[in-house]
Amino acid sequence: MSRRTINAVFLLGIVSVISILLIQFVWIRNTQNLLAKNIEIQETKQAIQLKEDSLNMVHFTEQTHIALRNVLQQLTTMTKDSSDLYGAVNRIRSNYFYVDINEELNPYHLETLLKRELYDQNIHQNFQYGIYDCYTDSIVFGNLIRYDEEHHYETDSSRQITFPDMSWKKDGHYFTVYFPEITDSFDVEAVPEVGKSSPYLYLFFIVILILIFFGYTVFVILKQKRLSEVKTDFINNMTHELKTPISSIGLSSEMIMRPETMKDPAKIQRYASLIYKENKRLENQVERVLRIAKLDKSEIELSLEPFDVVEYFQELKDNFEFNQEGRPVTIKTDIQLENPIITADPVHISNVFYNLVDNAIKYCKRSPEVNISVRSEKNQIIVKVEDNGIGIKRENLKMIFDKFYRVPTGNIHDVKGFGLGLYYVKSIVEKHQGSISAKSTLDVGTTFTVKLPIAPNDPSF
Numbered sequence: 359m360s361r362r363t364i365n366a367v368f369l370l371g372i373v374s375v376i377s378i379l380l381i382q383f384v385w386i387r388n389t390q391n392l393l394a395k396n397i398e399i400q401e402t403k404q405a406i407q408l409k410e411d412s413l414n415m416v417h418f419t420e421q422t423h424i425a426l427r428n429v430l431q432q433l434t435t436m437t438k439d440s441s442d443l444y445g446a447v448n449r450i451r452s453n454y455f456y457v458d459i460n461e462e463l464n465p466y467h468l469e470t471l472l473k474r475e476l477y478d479q480n481i482h483q484n485f486q487y488g489i490y491d492c493y494t495d496s497i498v499f500g501n502l503i504r505y506d507e508e509h510h511y512e513t514d515s516s517r518q519i520t521f522p523d524m525s526w527k528k529d530g531h532y533f534t535v536y537f538p539e540i541t542d543s544f545d546v547e548a549v550p551e552v553g554k555s556s557p558y559l560y561l562f563f564i565v566i567l568i569l570i571f572f573g574y575t576v577f578v579i580l581k582q583k584r585l586s587e588v589k590t591d592f593i594n595n596m597t598h599e600l601k602t603p604i605s606s607i608g609l610s611s612e613m614i615m616r617p618e619t620m621k622d623p624a625k626i627q628r629y630a631s632l633i634y635k636e637n638k639r640l641e642n643q644v645e646r647v648l649r650i651a652k653l654d655k656s657e658i659e660l661s662l663e664p665f666d667v668v669e670y671f672q673e674l675k676d677n678f679e680f681n682q683e684g685r686p687v688t689i690k691t692d693i694q695l696e697n698p699i700i701t702a703d704p705v706h707i708s709n710v711f712y713n714l715v716d717n718a719i720k721y722c723k724r725s726p727e728v729n730i731s732v733r734s735e736k737n738q739i740i741v742k743v744e745d746n747g748i749g750i751k752r753e754n755l756k757m758i759f760d761k762f763y764r765v766p767t768g769n770i771h772d773v774k775g776f777g778l779g780l781y782y783v784k785s786i787v788e789k790h791q792g793s794i795s796a797k798s799t800l801d802v803g804t805t806f807t808v809k810l811p812i813a814p815n816d817p818s819f
Contacts, residue, residue, distance in 0.1 A: 367579060375568055382564055415452055418481065418540070423447050425475040426457050426535065432471055433459060453540035458532045463489050468533060469500055473511040488534045502538075603636035610636075660703040660789055667739070668698040670708060671730055678715060678728075686725050689715070693732040700739060700812065706786045707810075711741070713779045714806050718745030721804075734812070738792075741808040749800040758796065759784040 426447045446458045465487075472487060487500040501513045610629040619625050675689040711730075719726040722745060729744040750758060757763050761781040787794045791811050798804035 368576065371572055371575065375572055378568060379565060386560075419449060419452065421479040421481050422455060422476075422535075422537075423449075425472075425479040425481060426455060428475045428478075429468070429471045430457055430459060433461065433463065433468070453537040454534070455536075456532050456534040460531065462531065463533060465489060465500060469503065469513070472535065473503065477511065483537050484539050485535055485537050488536070490532055490534075600640065603639045606636045607633050607640075660706065662701050662703055664699045665702045665704050665707060666698055667695065667700055667732060668693050671711070671732070674711060674715060675730075678719060687719055688725070688727045689730065690728070691730045691732075693730075695732060695734050695739065700810065702790060702810065703786075707790065710783045710786050710808070711743070713783050714743045714808075717779060718743060718747055718804070721745075722747040737812045738809050739812060741810070742805055743808075744803065744805040746803045749802050749804055750796070750798040751800055752798075755796060755798055759794070 430446055447455065448457075449455050468487060468489065472485070476483075476485070482505045484502060484504050486502050489500075503511050503513055505511055610632045613619055614626055614629045619629070671691050671693065675691055678689055679687050715728055715730070718728045724746070727746045729742075731742045731744075733740045759780050763781075784794050787808055787810070793809050795807050796804060797807075
């Protein structure tokens, strides 16, 4: 995947995310505007309803006062002046009235008068009356008086409704009228509340979800791009590494087949030796690739046995210092262990440190100097391999243990390799339940630190 394609994918993704967010924002804003208009309409209807209810309540109260005053006038036989009745009718609540009277009352007579006067005043509501007698200190409750659809009152003796709680007076006679179906405040459709569950909270979660998905997509694309680049570099390196021995083998074979060479046994011996060496080189390279393939399939099984660290590093030091041609190599070892024997796979653990020292020498433009220090600490040994090589940039340092990865050098192939060495090193160390890390300064050098556990019940200690 080319860089231009990736940029196009990123651009389209960003445009798509912004478009979705804009649509969501506009939709939420329009929804809120519509909801605000509906609330405004509802509040207007509520205000009108409250005004109508208030007027109806005023009318109901006035008509009830007139009806009860008329009933009182017909009940009062000793009073000739109607002005004496002023203040006799009182309202306790919007649906509850009481009337003072100085005479004893007949409940059935009172019921008849109430039905007639309330009907005459167009008060078509169910009601119940009660009479208090101060002589007997008792309250007489009447039955529920219903107003039916045929526009007349009738007594419902099967159901009685108690009056609301009140402090009964103890002086004089009076009767009360209660309208149970009239409430103090008329119910009005509730106005929906806004803001308890803000739609912008929904938009926030949508944004987070989209950003997570987009971020994960970008991560996968970049990872695939890097994997593609690493594989391409691996193929280029492998082609370059295989091309040289193949060319050498082909050229040597061609030289052997010449008639003049057949007459010179020394030349045949030299060319045959070259073919043998280059063939071994090809074999080693193929073996390295197959070894990594086995690691990926977890087919490598460690054969743990006692391993002498001091002896191994001494042999490693002698080997590199003796076999380097063209420039001197200095390897210093500082091993401080109470017991130099550890439990490890001799073959693979040897390859680990061999790779680290080999890299330290290969990636050095001056006379290589490698310092190897070994310490024991808290049931583990710590091996540090420090060099004075070219160093590694910080952005490349975190990827050096990835499979097939090599620090980019452009078209320069002055150092052989497939990018498998450090991946193999890390895999083997982790199979030994250890860890490896690296620190580097460009043009100064690199330090690799390997930590391997020591089994506390190991008989070697």
